[in-house]
Amino acid sequence: MADLDRDVDRQxxxxxxxxxxxxxxxxxxxxVRRPVRPFTMTIQAYLAHLRAAGFEGAPIPLGLDDRGRExxxxxxxxxPREPLPPDTAGEEVLVELARLIRRLHDAAQGWTPPADATWGGIPGTQGASSTPDDEPLVVGHRDYCPGNVVFRDGLPAALIDFDLAKPTTRVYDIANAVYYWAPLMHPKDRSPAFADLDIPHRVAVFADAYGMNASRRHALIPLATTMIHRFHVNMRAAAEMDPVFKRFWDEGAKDRLPRAETWIHDEGPAITARLTAGL
Ligand SMILES: Nc1ncnc2c1ncn2[C@@H]1O[C@H](COP(=O)(O)OP(=O)(O)OP(=O)(O)O)[C@@H](O)[C@H]1O
Ligand SMILES: [Mg+2]
Incomplete structure (x- = not known):
């Protein structure tokens, strides 16, 4: 009987x-069941805190199953999957995502990670500092790629895959979100629906919807520039030690990331000008 039950489970x-x-x-x-990693129980504690603080845009942590999986x-x-559906390039998507991340940050603000907290990262980057500004730390999601955003009725409704969550600052976490969703990428590396968008305007729309203050608006693009540089350096290092990252690198990251660095260097000042106009 027990064996039969297990077969049914597997099916x-x-x-x-x-x-x-x-x-x-x-x-x-x-x-959902996921393999246990060193950071799993830290993330479960974080997700439990988010729920207790009233944030519903993340999975509910349910502990381990009888096979030891998360x-x-x-x-x-x-x-959404690449190429991203045209609807995901709408401004209302940015607005809703910004509000979702604001609620996440506000809910996370009250949480102090346990002393033995363990965090994830891409291979080879564990322990690397990711908070070069002097804002207070908050545990952020840090990986707002389209594959980690759940849409309902055409709008972002929840975040999944908190594997890269760890203490960061609000503005650094926002830099990650606008990298993927403004996006802060060279036009030829964007999904077609995002190729011709007014990026300075879109970053400002995000900032307004989040409610970014003046100092964060000034800090955003310089931090995003550093972040994209790190993506490049870290991805190259990860490609040397992990076959999945080697595939990402070979299949295009090796060209996309330097192009993004050049692009943000050229376009960043116009974005900051739009973000801070009238302050
Ligand atoms: N809690 C969840 N609820 C709904 N769907 C989920 C959930 N967790 C994962 N998924 C689905 O499974 C897919 C893969 O999961 P996840 O994003 O966690 O792993 P991954 O994409 O392989 O990891 P990474 O983003 O680190 O590459 C997601 O894109 C989503 O479609
Ligand atoms: Mg994912």
Whole structure:
């Protein structure tokens, strides 16, 4: 009987494939199971805090299952894939994402990670500092790529995949979100629906919807420039030690990331000018 039950369980497991970094993610009914990593219990504690603080835009942590895997609630909705659907380039998407991240940050603000907290990172970058400004720390998501945003009724409704969450600053976390969603990339590296957008305007729309103060508006593009440089350096290092990252690198990151660095260097001043106009 027990064996029979296990077979039924196995049949009910539906593989979930995202950006391909994490193997073995499955859906079982209303839950998701993920392999346990060193940071898993820290993230479960963080997600529990977010819930307790009233933030509903993240999976509910459900501990470990009987096979020792992480268990989370399945978040209903649609996760966009490349090339991103044209609707995801609308301004209302940016507005809703900014509000979602503002609520996340406000909920996270009251949480002090446990003394033995362990955080994730891309291979080879553990321990690297990611907070070059002197704002207070807050645990942010730090990976707002389209594959980690769940849409409902055409708008961002929740965030998943907190594997890279760790203490950061609000403005640094915002830099990550606008990198993916303004986006802060060379036009030829964007999904077609994003190629011709007015990026300074879109960054300002995000900043308004988040409610960014003057000092964060001034800090955003310089920090984003540093962040993109780090993406480049870190991705190159990760490609040397991890086959998945080697594939990302070879399949285009090696060209996209230097292009993004050049692009932000050229376009950054106009974005900051728009962001800070009238301050
Ligand atoms: N809690 C969840 N609720 C709904 N869908 C989920 C959930 N967790 C994962 N998924 C789905 O599975 C996909 C892959 O999961 P996830 O983003 O966690 O891993 P990944 O993309 O391989 O990792 P990474 O983003 O680090 O590359 C997601 O894009 C999403 O479609
Ligand atoms: Mg993901």
């Amino acid at each position: 009910d497991e539906v593989p979930l494939v995202g950006d391909g970094v994490t193997q073995g993610i499955v859906r079982v009914g209303d839950t 268990m989370l609630s399945f978040v209903p909705g649609d996760v």
